[in-house]
Amino acid sequence: MLSMSGANEPLQRHPEAGVSAESDSDPSATAAAPDPARAAEADGEPGAITAAAPPRTRVPRTIGLAAGAVVAVAAVVTVAVLAGGGHDGDGDGKGGQGGTATPAADGLPHTAVEVSTGSCGRGWTSPHPGTQVFDLHNSGSGASEVYLADPASGRLFGELEGLAPGTTRQMLVDLGSGTYAFKCLQEDTDAITGPKVTVPGSTPRGPSTLPVTEHDLIPPTLAYQQWIGARAGDLARGTAALEADIDGGDLAAAKRDWLSAHLVYERMGAAYGTFGDADGVINGTAARTPGAVRDPSFTGFHRVEYGLWHGESAASLKAPAAGLDSAARALRDGWSQARMDPADMGLRAHEIIENTEQFELTGRTDYGSGTSLATARANLDGTREILSRLRPLLTPRDPAVPQLDAALDRLQHALDAAGKGGTWTPLDRLGQAQRERINADTGDLLEQLAPVAAIFDVRRTA
């Protein structure tokens, strides 16, 4: 479902950041994984970001670069500009003189705070509850991550990634009563925890959760990788059966076996980044231009689907079926060498269904079988598979897990209603109420999954 040819490139992933089952991972090495966009930014060449990224590329959230957080922070940076950017330059000026919150154009209290290995958190001297902004100035020599944490529990209330030396950026937080401390994590340096600061009163605390480290994610990633390996075996058996049907001229059996095999692959959706180019060969789509389905580069499940449901002969489908089977076997045989990136686990948890909504619920990937909803159902299984492995980490971090579970059940129920007896209703035959039900349950589930991805942004703690 995920790989699109032509203008629709598959989502780009980071092949270089991976976990090996054979050796302990080295967080610092992974953190240093090259990221063209980030390097360009540090070099002050914003133009290079565009040049390095194809149009539909989503910047991967690698370790040490939480895209979601960057977006959140970017949203408030403007405020500093509007407010006059008065906290740039000598960052410890106000802090050193008492650190009182200063009203700004955004109507929020601002506090200037220093970030460096020697002065992490300096300047926060008159703590108060409520929504407020910390103007974080990096007076050190290297880029730094900054977290606002509860030092006792380790819960994080705010973060700022990649604060460059000499710059000031904003951290918007919602603080209740309790004890906090800034953590400054300069690259290649141990984490520094600043002075403990207590916000007085009895105001309930704002949103926070425990960070997830790469170390936390290695066991579930390995377990998931192993599960995928087993499914790759199922997949190869399925494509072999499909090929045999076509070789024997039994196109009715081929349609049945096509669906079974395709759904096996769609349940594996969470691993598509790791499949690399194989995904395009196995599950790519054709361009929308006339005749594109005849393009030799259009291969795999959807090529076979097109033929089976458009009256092509068994003879003409032999080559596409053999090609699919060959690709599936190659995937199975090569899987032991694959290394999944633990940082991708959280992303997959929401991106599988994001892709379902984008490609299945629009019918973009339907080449005649009318089984988009069966694919959606398989994608839901794939999401559950990921979540089951993340659950021990998720449950203590996300109070909304019960709602998430309910949303998964609702969508499953809605989809199953469209596939009674193994016969799937094509999208365009759904009644309006049924279509709205599926759209509502998919949309709601995606809203519930978005925080999961945010929580599983990999963070350093030491």
Added chain:
Amino acid sequence: MSDTPDAVGDLRRRGFLRGAALGVGTVGAVAGAGAAAAALTGGPAQAATPTPSATPGPAQDAQFHGAHQAGITRPAQQATAFLSFDVTAADRRELTELLHTLTERARFLTSGGTPKALGITGPPSDSGTLGPQVPGDALTATVGVGASLFDDRFGLKDRKPLRLSTMPAFADDDLDPSWCHGDLSLQLTAPHQDAVLHALRDIARHTRGGMQVRWRLDGFSSPPRPSGTPRNHLGFKDGIANPDVADPATADRLLWVSGGGEPAWTTGGSYQVVRLIRMLVEFWDRVSITEQERMFGRAKDTGAPLDGSKEFDTPKYPQDPMGDVIPLDSHIRMANPRTAQTDNSRLLRRGYNYDRGMDGNGNLDVGLIFVCYQQDLARQFETVQKRLAGEPLVDYVSPFGGGYFFALPGVRDRSDWLGRTLLS
């Protein structure tokens, strides 16, 4: 911004809309476990701090809180989106939660403020398309309920407003079912399109599980050209003769529902009619000015009635009994004959132009989102609509969608919510 601790705490215990946990004071806090504990235990849910705009005060609240929804009497603004939703909430409890969420979002969006800081617990709570601070600006969000909401899904059968029904097809209609009716209506208006779209995006994000858009049409109101009432796509000033609802007596007589055999919960609401009317502008542009003006009964340039010289002149029908000057079948004369008997059929029009691209035959797909409000559907809109049957103008327009809704009573204060009188 602030919320109602009791209502919110209750909502969190139920909570099927995760989106509802994002973005506003106490509600947003639930996304974090610490605050969730407070909400779940029913404790004071005033978690951390809701974040009002730089200068919070009654002036901003006044835009949202009141006996009536603010968007009804507010003159047309530059930009609008009109939406009909089908409710996908499973039962009455979820419908109640949906309307709480809708209220919370509308209150925040119309009042403005700093979007909730979620820390590391989720993606940003706001799209940021209006910048880091949401300006309340002059956004309005007007919510209505359709007759289908009163079927057997939510146990509301016995609470249907007396006059609320499914909009029938009138004589010259060509209704497309996919552009008609709906369980809920929502009209957003603002001085700028980005604010309308921002609000729509926010509301949809928080309510995906509870309602789905059935149809949507965006519109705009033109600036005065060169003065006075804005013009429609036919080039005529549209909405000149609205009743003066700033006069409380007029509003109480023509606009607001109160008593008259209506369920008590409807007091302060108003019947809302929306009609999506395609205008065949290419055809229209090939019609002589005399014929155009005689169809409307007004001068195209000034907007004056054909027996007058200025836009707001009152037509003198008694002096023109045969329609020699203003034809008897002209739009303004059929719509509002200005007699004592027809005075109580007047209604409040809030129309917007729409433009939705091109039709398959190469013509512009443009027209009018006709919205009107009244105390009594039968006495007002339906009476006027029936009077207009067969008017010459019908050759140049084609009503293809819309519906009847009942605009809910206003949200009185911070503890109130849209639909409270209906659902509790």
